[in-house]
Amino acid sequence: MKRSRNQNKPQAPHNLILEEIIGLTTKNGNGLASSISSSKCAYIAGCVVVLYDVHSGTQSHFMAPNRVRKPLSCVALSRDASIVAAGESGHQPGILVWDCATLSVICELKGHQYGVACMALSHDGKHLVSVGFPRDGCICLWDWRNKILAAKVKISSVSSPIASIGFSFDNKYIVTAGKNQLKFWKVRWSPGSRARTGSVSVALLRKVDLGHHNESSFVAVTSPCWMSRSSWNQIQAGEQIPFYSVTEKGTLCMVYPGSSFIKSVQLEVEKCFALSLSTSLVACACNNGLVKLYGSVSLKYAGGLCYAEAKRCEESNVTDSKTGTRQVELESWPTLPDAIACQFSTSEKLVVVYDDHSLYIWDIHDIHKATRCCVLVSHSGCIWGIRNVPCEYMHDPSVSCVARGCSGGLSFATCSADGNIRLWDLAIESAFSEDRTSLLGIDSSNEATCLVSAGIFERDSVAKGISAPGFRSMAVSSDGNHLSAGDCQGNIHIFNLHTSDYICIKDAHGGEILSLSFNLAGRNDIASTEALESHFILASGGRDGRIHLFDADRNFNPFGTIDYHSSAVTALKVSRSGCEILSCGADGFLVLHSVDLSDMECKITSVRKIATTGIIYDMAVDNPMDVAFTACQDKKINVFDLQSGKLVKWFKHDRDIGDPIKVTTDGTCSYLACSYSNRCICIYDCITGEVVAQARGHSDVITGIIFLPDCKHLASVSRFYFLCS
Template structure:
């Protein structure tokens, strides 16, 4: 049983209601708002609002409805309904899923109907002069409202599998051609501007100028993901921008629709394409995409469990390569300059959950992939992505993997659904590079995500109990525990640090995003708008935006407050100056070790004094505190210079 409530806009309360037993797909109000019509499964019903006016104060009266006389179409499923406008204000137009446009007169009788000559119809929009019907294969047919006389057909949208970099103006193809376009899903008509907005089944949006329906022009279009968006990767900032393969501030997303999309909201005009101002490239991934793409088709490859799509992405620190893991367990490497597939590895038995390239500071070129099969594979980029090591410490799905440290102290941290955190240290052996366990921490809650601070010394982990726990990478000890959600319900799913480490963003199962101060744990912003769980978040490199993706197939770009942007940029500047100061201090140390400007006669005396001082130290301290020993050594060299 379905309840139809009518609300008062002024009072915000229900003034009338009734029940229907049929499923309803569409609703339309008359021009004077005296009645409205509902359409659904074998259902066309006219609800009179004038007869349902308030007769008592603060009470809800029953809606009075009368069914339409369907005639031969009594068993049809009506997916769209629209009341007439202007001279045809007393008419009502309905469309069935089988492709029949129906006209009901003021007596609720089926006066006329016309076959749309399509396999499926989905939507309807009505103006004073036109009736627009959305059909399969991107077809939109136009009729006269008075007698349903056929006028023509609007241009179709892009073809499925379109290459944005080589696309040309679409052509008007005959209705009997092979289906290569997305189906029309929804229509909305603006009578003042005479514009028709169309949404298609691949989640693309077009706005058509229909002042002349026989020569309609496209005013705007945008191509979006058609399924759950799983991951986002922001293109890194390079020291030499001339070596960049992608424009600055660009980012990539991957989805269950088996595509990887390259976005740039401020793309130069020369890089824009015919169909979208912010989408630069669509990369179709799948076994059969190579031969299907020229024909315009797009087929989704499915994993053994019936799930399809690209699950996770990773960009190499030099900005040259893109790694993509799908839900079948495959790992693909692409060249970012041309977005061509270089390597494909059947790495895992289940979907790949995380990918991580080793940063340049480690002095190594590694790629780690982790999966639901509880394994971590480490590949060497210098050996054409050959397998270096497989780690099987975890006993459940691995949710995050991170590289950190500086050569030769290279570390890898991983966490998973088994509530464990493993701290691994790299060692170079005769058989090659080997990661060995250094610390193992077990928590009382499931660990869903992890991110490193800019210094690489601390990790922040999103936990099921809605807290963010911060651990020291070197010691493996818990340093602090911060509240990661303003809600007291649900679980914390994602955590992401900004490039300066000033703030961290979290997403909870309540579908909202919250930004906290990383030092105090104070909530500074709450973002909401996604209709499904937030699957990924990334801060832009310029500290101006936060990018989020969700299971609702949407990618949101949030503009951060200017004060937050200023705080992040100031902290990054301080970090950069501190790093530069450290480098400038190290350079004189190298010179002091190389050049000694003292008489050679004094060298034996100084060496004996240094040896005497070394003999007085505690041997254990030299082993336990190598940093202190290094500091003292540098002070002696400074004295010699």
């Protein structure tokens, strides 16, 4: 009896559940949306829309299902926060509409060619209007519930792109803002038009005579999404509700659809990026971390929110990593990050996104005493490394790990091209059961900044005060005592996470340091005879093809150099005893080195040199360092026996998902996770080579992945991080 083909067919891999996102990829005001009648705001994080509740500090995530996901460019949220929509970038983009209650996709709309620049939902939530990228230049009006493209009009060109779009409160008008233009469009519905495509007309009502603003570029436009009793009386009396728009050079305008009258005020800033409207205020996001607030009727200045004040509060409570003293040099501060997007989420909360990829939620109940009630912090540059940070006290509340700010959860560290290293904790739920709302707290024992964000908090910024051009690689010792980071200029920075001691090894390499490694975990578990010969080592590999060795037991004094690779060293592993070092490089070789270190001399020999096919991008090993898994240019994950030097087996995905970039194994070496150049992650069974799970969501190449010690979570990084269970 023959088995059916379905019985021979391997089971489809599971999709990992996206649990938490830290960071965002919002680039302008179109990447942030909110509902003033609820406590929710929506922002973009790669290929994911994050719906964040500013009161509870919880996240919901929305992604395109069952297909290759494209980076998102804009987002819109319905007035009652029941519907969220997002537009994609790239060729043949889609507009996705989700139900916020069920997190399911309601529909996908296709009408643009090269990306969706901006969009808006009508105030009754029934219609959606979208504008394509400049090469597309079309405005599309959708009856999205019926998946009908009601109208499509060519409205812009590459030389005059549209930056923002919005509906009037009664949905009879659409206004577009862009380079040297502010236009009103009349929407006319024909009888039975909701059942037929093309039976709705979108006609230019008028181009606003901007007068002396004629050469201005408008960056944002909005209209009231609320109606007071007086406003309803205005509409019933035939009066119009105004639109608000702002120019790039900082002019706030109030314009009526049927009138040439423009009321304006100068913001007195170098540049403006976005605006938002509440029941009584207009907020304008400006350069140098400034948000200006004006009365919505009078346009009189009402107050401002300054990133510098928030920064001053944060900096004043940071301990210097070298001296242990609190030092703040206000005069040496660089230019503050621009406020690039803002949205009112309730009339008393303002969400602001800055171009350092941070999100602040301001409480403006008392506009003269505005305070930050939440901060979601991230890196402002590409994240190049992520590593687990073990807690030597196993989170015992009776010892000093609590005093150090340890939450009792799972800790990991990230390093970035922005010159910062951050320590994060995936908090245990019970630790924050009383209040998981995001807040900024100060630990009284050491006055270190402690940032809690939806169950994840940044314990400290260990590189604060250290001048570095940007970190490229990182390693953490297995006891959690030391963290080392290599920068783009060849310097190595070493931090003692318990004492705050700092060592800088200048010019260790001639170029950027691509890999660092301490001894593998389990140094204390090796046999007593082997322990006598063991060494605590830090190894560094650079683009110059060299490997330098440092004695961690002797203040990281250099004791040897390995020069076996002809090009960049891409990954390093030091054995538990420190007597063996495994390296791989862009030259395609996997090299096992023996290290014999005595008081008098150091002898380094090459034990085995294994040739592979093409560049080796990354490498993972089992703990005894008997087996190596390599991510190679041949699109395979090759498995080598290091004792014999032979290729044991290889894994390859059955689809073309690009080159394998990063690999890592779980603590038991049962599973291997690999990130690919098409921005997906696959988890393999190390025995069978079967793909058991996969994940998508990043919009950029994934630069690092780790299994967290609980073996329940996988963390990955690119421009932002996300955690999967």
